[in-house]
Amino acid sequence: xxxxxxxxxxxxxxxxxxxxxxxxxxxxxxxxxxxxxxxxxxxxxxxxxxxxxxxxxxxxxxxxxxxxxxxxxxxxxxxxxxxxxxxxxxxxxxxxxxxxxxxxxxxxxxxxxxxxxxxxx
Amino acid sequence: xxxxxxxxxxxxxxxxxxxxxxxxxxxxxxxxxxxxxxxxxxxxxxxxxxxxxxxxxxxxxxxxxxxxxxxxxxxxxxxxxxxxxxxxxxxxxxxxxxxxxxxxxxx
Numbered sequence: 001x002x003x004x005x006x007x008x009x010x011x012x013x014x015x016x017x018x019x020x021x022x023x024x025x026x027x028x029x030x031x032x033x034x035x036x037x038x039x040x041x042x043x044x045x046x047x048x049x050x051x052x053x054x055x056x057x058x059x060x061x062x063x064x065x066x067x068x069x070x071x072x073x074x075x076x077x078x079x080x081x082x083x084x085x086x087x088x089x090x091x092x093x094x095x096x097x098x099x100x101x102x103x104x105x106x107x108x109x110x111x112x113x114x115x116x117x118x119x120x121x
Numbered sequence: 122x123x124x125x126x127x128x129x130x131x132x133x134x135x136x137x138x139x140x141x142x143x144x145x146x147x148x149x150x151x152x153x154x155x156x157x158x159x160x161x162x163x164x165x166x167x168x169x170x171x172x173x174x175x176x177x178x179x180x181x182x183x184x185x186x187x188x189x190x191x192x193x194x195x196x197x198x199x200x201x202x203x204x205x206x207x208x209x210x211x212x213x214x215x216x217x218x219x220x221x222x223x224x225x226x227x228x
Binding site: 035044045046047050058096098107108114 | 122152153155163164165170171176208210212215216217219221
């Protein structure tokens with residue numbers, strides 16, 4: 001069974017760069033599209049970006065100018081960077097996978113455990 | 122972007138009640154809706170994908186239906202472990218968007 005574990009810095013100052021990584025174990029890394037999400041405290045979920053094992057990417061236009069998603073297939077990992085963070089970027093960040101099927105539609109499972117990132121001076 | 126709305130925003134139920142949550146998309150998305158359950162401090166858990174397919178390991182009291190712009194999630198008989206927040210999500214096209222959530226709590 002595929003499992004996802006995520007890690008990264010949880011406290012940042014305004015203007016710094018957020019950096020998070022997800023590691024995948026227990027199954028096929030290349031059989032998935034991998035995504036990042038965030039959820040501000042008490043609010044809903046926002047999809048940030050996705051990447052395939054070969055490096056094909058899609059970004060949410062609302063964040064695209066500040067976000068980079070990357071993949072390291074040799075280590076079954078993928079990462080997120082968000083530049084120039086502000087208090088509005090404070091959220092729990094999740095990574096998750098979509099198993100690639102014949103359907104073009106996307107659903108997400110499994111999920112990482114989540115990382116609370118707080119931006120404060 | 123495709124906007125997703127949910128109703129109600131919250132509801133109170135007793136164990137054994139039948140609960141139905143509605144999700145609407147701002148444009149037709151065929152059957153590209155998924156449903157998640159989220160408990161406080163936990164990651165979302167996939168319940169239903171492609172509108173009506175039950176994710177492996179999810180109890181059969183959960184079911185989904187709908188197509189186009191109107192979708193529903195039904196819990197046939199609510200159990201104590203079902204008190205949580207439920208989100209719909211469209212997987213039709215990026216950016217993949219979520220509904221604002223429906224909180225189901227104990228009456």
